[in-house]
Amino acid sequence: MTGTSLAEVMGELRELEDPQTRAVNEKHGDDHAVNLSKLRAFAKRLGTRQELAGELWDTADSAARLLAILICRPRSFERGDLDTMVRQAGTPKVRDWLVNYVVKKSPHCETLRVAWLADPDPVVASAGWMLTTARVVKRPEGLDLAGLLGVIEAEMKRAPERLQWAMNECLGNIGIEHAEHRDRVIDIGERLEVLKDYPTPPKCTSPFVPIWITEVVSREKRK
Known part of the structure; x- marks a missing residue:
């Protein structure tokens, strides 16, 4: 999937949305509607894509940001980038994944x-x-x-x-x-x-x- 565009990825994320998943997540302060197992499978198909990860993060969409965290290169971010991102994270799940999957692996x-x-x-x-x-x-x-x-x-x-x-x-x-x-x-x-x-x-x-x-x-x- 090396040629997948941002628009194509966002389109597939929309197809993965499930109202019941959103309802459960909202009880915990999260707003994404994508099952996390399906999101991880999608990330595995995409592979590591640092540029795409940045584009996904910039959408401010929670599911897109979770996907961005899974396909990024943690050691590629500067300190200021990570500081900005943790302030932008918005929801508990995005913030927790950012800290656990990216910041902890950063120099x-x-x-x-x-x-x-x-x-x-x-x-x-x-x-x-x-x-x-x-x-x-x-x-x-x-x-x-x-x-x-x-x-x-x-x-x-x-x-x-x-x-x-x-x-x-x-x-x-x-x-x-x-x-x-x-x-x-x-x-x-x-x-x-x-x-x-x-x-x-x-x-x-x-x-x-x-x-x-x-x-x-x-x-x-x-x-």
Whole structure:
């Protein structure tokens, strides 16, 4: 499909739209109507297409941007490009895919992580916390975990929803991955009570940090 034009790609995306998919996504703050498995299959047929990815992103259409993320070359973006894109992302799914599939693979990942953590825009700051969680789990060397816990303790309770979720994710992973901080993490979770009453489906783990950590650590000990 090396000769596929933007118009042709957008036409196929429209054909893949499904009203039921849109209705489900809208409940989570997303607005695309394309099944993600079908979108991934489409991206596989297209292959890596950096120029087309840029054109798709510029349409501002969420499905097109998700496709752009799947066919781009993550290391081709400059730091400023990625900073602009995370501010343009618009919906949670586009932002999450951008951070996980592009920014994390970029040579600018660490400088963006530090900059975004301090950004006054809570949506951008949430991206910084997502990148920080990845470091907590995979590459914690050099991170001030105690300092991060201090920030979470002071700010998570009153943070906007998306930022609160990202900070809570980081808090939980510090407790799971770093036993020396576990008691403090659980204490913070118990006092702040963030997501304590979040409805959790059967057989799923609660995002409330004290319950989440206890369940995950217990499972690990049983292995």
